[in-house]
Amino acid sequence: MTTTSRQRRTTIADVARAAGASISTVSRVVNGVDTVDAALAERVRRTVVELGYRPNAAAQGLARGRSGTIGVLVPDLANPYFHDMLKALSALARGGGQRVLVMDSGEDPYEERELAEDLIRHSDGILLCSPRMPRADLAALAHRGHPMVVANRVVLGLELHTITVDFFGGMLAVCGHLAQLGHREVVYLSGPEASWANAERLRALEAARAFGLSFRTIPCGSTTEAGYETASAALESGTRAVVAYNDFVALGALARCADLGVRVPEEVSVTGFDDIGMARYASPGLTTVRVPRDTLGRLAGEALARLLQGAGGEDPAAVPVELQVRGSTAAPAGAPSAAG
Amino acid sequence: MTTTSRQRRTTIADVARAAGASISTVSRVVNGVDTVDAALAERVRRTVVELGYRPNAAAQGLARGRSGTIGVLVPDLANPYFHDMLKALSALARGGGQRVLVMDSGEDPYEERELAEDLIRHSDGILLCSPRMPRADLAALAHRGHPMVVANRVVLGLELHTITVDFFGGMLAVCGHLAQLGHREVVYLSGPEASWANAERLRALEAARAFGLSFRTIPCGSTTEAGYETASAALESGTRAVVAYNDFVALGALARCADLGVRVPEEVSVTGFDDIGMARYASPGLTTVRVPRDTLGRLAGEALARLLQGAGGEDPAAVPVELQVRGSTAAPAGAPSAAG
DNA sequence: ATGAAAGCGCTAACAC
DNA sequence: GTGTTAGCGCTTTCAT
Numbered sequence: 017m018t019t020t021s022r023q024r025r026t027t028i029a030d031v032a033r034a035a036g037a038s039i040s041t042v043s044r045v046v047n048g049v050d051t052v053d054a055a056l057a058e059r060v061r062r063t064v065v066e067l068g069y070r071p072n073a074a075a076q077g078l079a080r081g082r083s084g085t086i087g088v089l090v091p092d093l094a095n096p097y098f099h100d101m102l103k104a105l106s107a108l109a110r111g112g113g114q115r116v117l118v119m120d121s122g123e124d125p126y127e128e129r130e131l132a133e134d135l136i137r138h139s140d141g142i143l144l145c146s147p148r149m150p151r152a153d154l155a156a157l158a159h160r161g162h163p164m165v166v167a168n169r170v171v172l173g174l175e176l177h178t179i180t181v182d183f184f185g186g187m188l189a190v191c192g193h194l195a196q197l198g199h200r201e202v203v204y205l206s207g208p209e210a211s212w213a214n215a216e217r218l219r220a221l222e223a224a225r226a227f228g229l230s231f232r233t234i235p236c237g238s239t240t241e242a243g244y245e246t247a248s249a250a251l252e253s254g255t256r257a258v259v260a261y262n263d264f265v266a267l268g269a270l271a272r273c274a275d276l277g278v279r280v281p282e283e284v285s286v287t288g289f290d291d292i293g294m295a296r297y298a299s300p301g302l303t304t305v306r307v308p309r310d311t312l313g314r315l316a317g318e319a320l321a322r323l324l325q326g327a328g329g330e331d332p333a334a335v336p337v338e339l340q341v342r343g344s345t346a347a348p349a350g351a352p353s354a355a356g
Numbered sequence: 357m358t359t360t361s362r363q364r365r366t367t368i369a370d371v372a373r374a375a376g377a378s379i380s381t382v383s384r385v386v387n388g389v390d391t392v393d394a395a396l397a398e399r400v401r402r403t404v405v406e407l408g409y410r411p412n413a414a415a416q417g418l419a420r421g422r423s424g425t426i427g428v429l430v431p432d433l434a435n436p437y438f439h440d441m442l443k444a445l446s447a448l449a450r451g452g453g454q455r456v457l458v459m460d461s462g463e464d465p466y467e468e469r470e471l472a473e474d475l476i477r478h479s480d481g482i483l484l485c486s487p488r489m490p491r492a493d494l495a496a497l498a499h500r501g502h503p504m505v506v507a508n509r510v511v512l513g514l515e516l517h518t519i520t521v522d523f524f525g526g527m528l529a530v531c532g533h534l535a536q537l538g539h540r541e542v543v544y545l546s547g548p549e550a551s552w553a554n555a556e557r558l559r560a561l562e563a564a565r566a567f568g569l570s571f572r573t574i575p576c577g578s579t580t581e582a583g584y585e586t587a588s589a590a591l592e593s594g595t596r597a598v599v600a601y602n603d604f605v606a607l608g609a610l611a612r613c614a615d616l617g618v619r620v621p622e623e624v625s626v627t628g629f630d631d632i633g634m635a636r637y638a639s640p641g642l643t644t645v646r647v648p649r650d651t652l653g654r655l656a657g658e659a660l661a662r663l664l665q666g667a668g669g670e671d672p673a674a675v676p677v678e679l680q681v682r683g684s685t686a687a688p689a690g691a692p693s694a695a696g
Numbered sequence: 697a698t699g700a701a702a703g704c705g706c707t708a709a710c711a712c
Numbered sequence: 713g714t715g716t717t718a719g720c721g722c723t724t725t726c727a728t
Contacts, residue, residue, distance in 0.1 A: 025721095027720095027721055027722085028721065028722065029721080029722095037698085037699090038698060038699045038700080039699085039700090039721095039722080039723095040698070040699060040700080040701095040723080040724080041697085041698060041699075043722070043723060043724085044697095044698090047723085051697060051698090052697070052698085053697060053698085056697085056698085068500070070473070070476070070477055071477070071721080071722070072418070072477070072720085072721050072722070073417075073423070073477040073478045074414050074415075074417035074418040074423060074720080074721080074722090075414075075418050075704090075720070075721035075722040075723090076721080076722055076723080077413075077414035077417075077704090077722090078412070078414040078415050078418050078703095078704045078705065078706085078720085078721080078722075078723090079703080079704055079721075079722040079723040079724080080704085080722080080723065080724095081704070081723095083413070083414060085478075093433065093439055093442070094436055094439045096434055099433055099434045102433070102460075103460075106460070115457075115459070115474060115478070116459075117455075117457055118458050119455070119456075120442075120443075120446070133410070134455060136410070137410055137411070137412070137413040138413045138425075138455070160408070239633075240633060240634065240637055241633065244637060267634070267637060268637060270637075270639075271636075271637035271638070271639060274639035275639075293579075293580060293581065294580065294607070294634070296611075297580055297584060297607060297608060297610075297611035298611070299610075299611060299614035299615075299639065365705095367704095367705055367706085368705065368706065369705080369706095377714080377715090378714060378715045378716080379705095379706080379707095379715085379716090380707080380708080380714070380715060380716080380717095381713085381714060381715075383706070383707065383708085384713095384714090387707085391713060391714090392713070392714080393713060393714085396713085396714085411705080411706070412704085412705050412706070414704080414705080414706090415704070415705035415706040415707090415720090416705080416706060416707080417706090417720090418704090418705080418706075418707090418720045418721065418722085419705075419706040419707040419708080419719080419720055420706080420707065420708095420720085421707095421720070697728100698727100698728085699726105699727085699728080700725105700726090700727080700728100701724100701725090701726090701727100702723105702724090702725085702726095703722105703723090703724090703725100704721105704722090704723085704724105705720105706719105706720090707718105707719090707720085708717100708718090708719090709716105709717090709718085709719100710715105710716085710717085710718095711714100711715085711716075711717095712713100712714085712715080712716095
């Protein structure tokens with residue numbers, strides 16, 4: 017634990033001098049341009065190793081006009097949803113010699129705009145995951161002319177490159193499932209206010225009214241803790257079915273049921289959304305909607321890659337979802353198992 | 357969705373020209389140097405907004421000799437452990453006008469080394485969280501003279517700036533707790549091989565032998581899935597106590613118990629480590645060891661900040677932990693509740 | 697095949 | 713208070 021003297025980093029000029037070659041030759045060798053004499057190239061390569069030369073990223077970025085970085089903004093890194101998207105995206109990026117710069121807005125719409133601006137300055141292109149920021153902010157960012165892709169949000173009337181998920185269809189499937197089990201009313205623990213995903217789920221719940229399934233909403237959020245806290249209110253109302261915004265919330269609700277001695281699914285059914293890894297390990301296993309997050313991440317990455325190559329707009333991609341029935345849902349006690 | 361023409365970005369020269377000022381004046385205004393005439397400054401500021409000027413990050417980095425970025429490498433972003441560290445670190449970094457560049461090695465020691473190299477090129481300093489890479493690699497990185505802090509790993513004989521956690525003490529507390537409940541033997545679902553945290557836990561288990569608590573190890577890993585898979589082997593052996601490497605593994609074990617109809621804690625006790633948010637919502641609540649990850653992140657950030665300011669070595673900081681007893685542990689059926 | 701030199705956009709002396 | 717200019721380290725024409 018001694019003070020490390022801050023020596024000047026080895027530059028390309030140092031290598032050139034030591035190897036007895038020109039700067040451009042070193043640059044060629046380092047960048048794998050093969051129009052260099054084998055012997056010279058070898059000599060340069062050896063010198064690079066000897067001196068421990070590493071190209072300065074800022075200088076490369078400045079000279080090349082691109083940073084080799086793609087920026088990603090997510091509302092909550094702790095959510096496996098985004099983590100899985102990131103994983104797929106990172107794999108793609110690495111393949112293309114890019115790295116991924118991730119930022120977490122903590123569900124704060126204001127921070128989001130700030131961070132996005134910063135991300136733009138540091139990247140060749142950005143991906144906004146489930147942005148909560150106002151439409152105007154999104155528009156302003158889009159007009160900056162920086163390659164940008166938006167995932168999990170649809171904004172009509174804006175020239176945006178979008179990758180979306182069929183949240184509406186997913187929630188409709190949940191409602192259908194519950195209705196067919198004989199449920200007539202559910203309580204919806206709703207997600208973040210500014211979330212398009214939440215709006216879509218609400219739209220589906222509304223649509224389900226036509227099938228005789230009514231719902232009541234309790235503002236909740238997107239975390240296990242929020243689910244745990246608000247579940248008691250839902251339970252007290254005597255509901256037989258709790259539809260959670262996502263799996264985290266559902267897991268919290270499940271925990272509350274356990275604490276209160278309310279049996280799931282005998283006394284109350286609980287559903288989630290997303291199908292995070294944990295959903296399967298809950299007891300009972302959580303009925304939820306599987307969202308192919310890796311596909312989502314891959315599509316976003318590919319869209320971004322196309323933009324970086326100067327390609328124009330593509331048709332907005334939409335990812336399908338799938339109902340995943342597990343043990344947390346059942347017919348309400350004493351109800352016929354038929355659609356409403 | 358139309359093709360956005362890739363127009364040249366506005367530069368500081370553009371602003372200077374448009375505002376009728378020199379480049380340096382614009383630079384001063386943008387950087388908040390107050391030796392500029394109020395009227396001129398105002399004019400510049402207006403022009404900046406009009407033209408939508410944003411300083412080029414690469415150019416700034418090159419000219420300033422620092423990137424304003426600190427790099428963080430974690431083995432698994434999905435683990436709340438690292439997420440919470442990151443959160444604390446990010447907050448600190450933002451306060452200092454820096455941003456955090458995170459990379460996930462996916463528990464791969466080779467990738468780890470590669471990514472660390474890359475991280476160095478792009479940052480002013482790096483934080484290695486729970487690095488699994490060989491000692492030699494760690495030494496090589498340290499000798500690069502780039503500010504570097506290592507968390508969750510002790511490497512004797514290396515000049516490293518380290519922030520550690522008392523994993524040994526934590527596991528010893530777990531053992532003591534189980535022993536006092538009357539347990540005489542436990543099965544340990546061990547973590548990643550190259551993990552120092554795992555080695556420390558094993559050391560504690562060994563030490564507990566002196567108190568009459570013996571253990572058997574089953575290689576497992578660090579995920580819920582791994583815990584679920586290996587738990588059956590532990591259960592089959594008829595053990596009354598399963599000590600998991602971390603909470604994820606414990607949650608998996610709990611799920612397996614539920615699936616197998618094995619009651620916790622009546623038939624078998626289960627313990628975790630870390631006290632992630634989920635631990636409290638498991639049923640039964642998970643007995644585990646609370647690791648103050650925010651403190652860990654903060655200390656790491658502060659250490660890094662000192663290094664960036666050119667400060668020398670500090671005493672390695674060690675973070676204490678705390679046993680968190682919940683419902684997943686109890687005396688084995690028919691055993692006296694006394695220390696072995 | 698190799699080298700010289702002109703930028704890339706910005707900061708920070710240094711002069712006025 | 714304001715402007716001029718020399719780098720920062722690298723890439724990339726353009727000559728040779």
